Amino acid sequence: MTTRRIAPRRLSGGFALGLFLAATCAGFMGLKLETDQVLREKVPGSSIIYIPSGKFLKYATFGYSALAADLVYLWAIQYYGSPEIVDRFAYLDHIFAIIAELDPRYADPYEIGSMIADREAGDIPLALAILDRGFAKNPDMWIFPFEAGHIAQTRLKDFDLAREYFGKAMVLPGAPDFTKRLYANAAFKVTDYATSWETWLEVYNTATDDRVKKIASNHLYQVRAEMDVNALKEAVAKFKERYGRLPAALDRLVATGLLSALPMDLDGRDYVYDPATGDVKAPSLWWKR
């Protein structure tokens, strides 16, 4: 009899509790959606300046520094992808230096960090500094000097710097073959023809496919033609200085002792001379051979 009287009470209590839970759950879920509609003021990037140096942060991660690097990197990608934060680039170096300290072998952040610095922030020295840091911490990774060389060549047009970077990259294991070609090209651009010739010759001799062999051959033609044309133009200038007129033909340079012999291009053809202007040209365009 007692059991019969208690059971309905328990049942009604349970029902009331179930109702209470459902009501409160619906209530807070509804409020959550409502609260999301209210825009709260933010201080863009205000938290960044308090992030300590990676050296100290590393100790605070209790052995999970690689995980911390992943988290900071993921956060950084979201952060630098927010154009509404106008001063987001102010601590770019700081953030990527932290990731580098936490996980020095993590290659992506160096590349992405330098890309953000170069393309988004327009800070090329910083882009190079991030890649330099990557290379300093990973001297066996060709990608960092390679990327730096690419930036120096395409963005700064500093071929001397590009040659230096490509030179570092091409000797590292795993570096693609074209790194050597980029190095040879940069050497040509800074008029270091001897180095350029040697490197293209090496590319030509070690090439395993016809396409690369042809590319190297064309560049060898270009280097040789550039050197010969420069020498011929110099001799023409000396001739004019000595006789007060331009030579009628290039063989006059040999006859007057200004040249020991007339050079010929890589295909065995004579260089083209214009007696009216004194201009000397290669008989073929190097990329059309």
Next chain:
Amino acid sequence: MKIGTIARNTFREAKRDRVLYLLFFFAAVCIVFARALAVLTVGDRVKIIKDVGLASISLFGVLMAILMGTGLVYKEIDKKTIFTLLAKPIHRAQFILGKYLGLVLTLFIMTVLMAAIFLAVLFAHTFRVEWPMLTAILFIFLELLVITAVAVLFSTFSTPILSSIFSLSFALIGHLSWGLETLIRKMRPGAGRTLARVLYTFLPDLENFNFKTEVVHGLPIPPRIYLYSTAYGLLYAAFVLGLAVWVFRKRDFI
């Protein structure tokens, strides 16, 4: 009446807990230390004091709520005092509510004490009472109400160590759940996205009680958010306490 008696007893019991004083001591040290830390900065020193002070109140408040709340019901069961209590004409819901309110009272006093030290340290630096800080502290206390309810819930069916881990995880999830929104935005429409959306609204959002940045930087706070956040906190705590009552009702002590 019965709830009040249990709450008073819980408060008396909490007052004797050494963990409470130890945490309070560390909180006070951190708040005072903020002033020394501010000397190391270049720029706005008051900001450092405010940031460290508010963070200390929040962090140590959460630790107090978790470490004390998780043993609240478990201790009664472990020491078998629950038999004496439930032999009396007390409803189990009254027992849970009394325990909860007793701990809430303890946390309220601790929060007030920590806030007093914090405001005193700030006053020593700026020579003025920074009343806006109380807004942030009030909502820190509201967050503690939710976390205490969670700690009580786990305490009804688990050991203090496991309950502490669960409650701490709850606090962490609560502060990170906003990240789900980013994920939802990147998901394709469908069942997965709907599920993520439901999960997002169901999981606690403790950032609703985080006004630290706003008060420190003196940013305007939309008045509606006070109402919504308060109602959200109270409803969430009520829901979790309802769950605790439901679990506790199912337990058989005979």
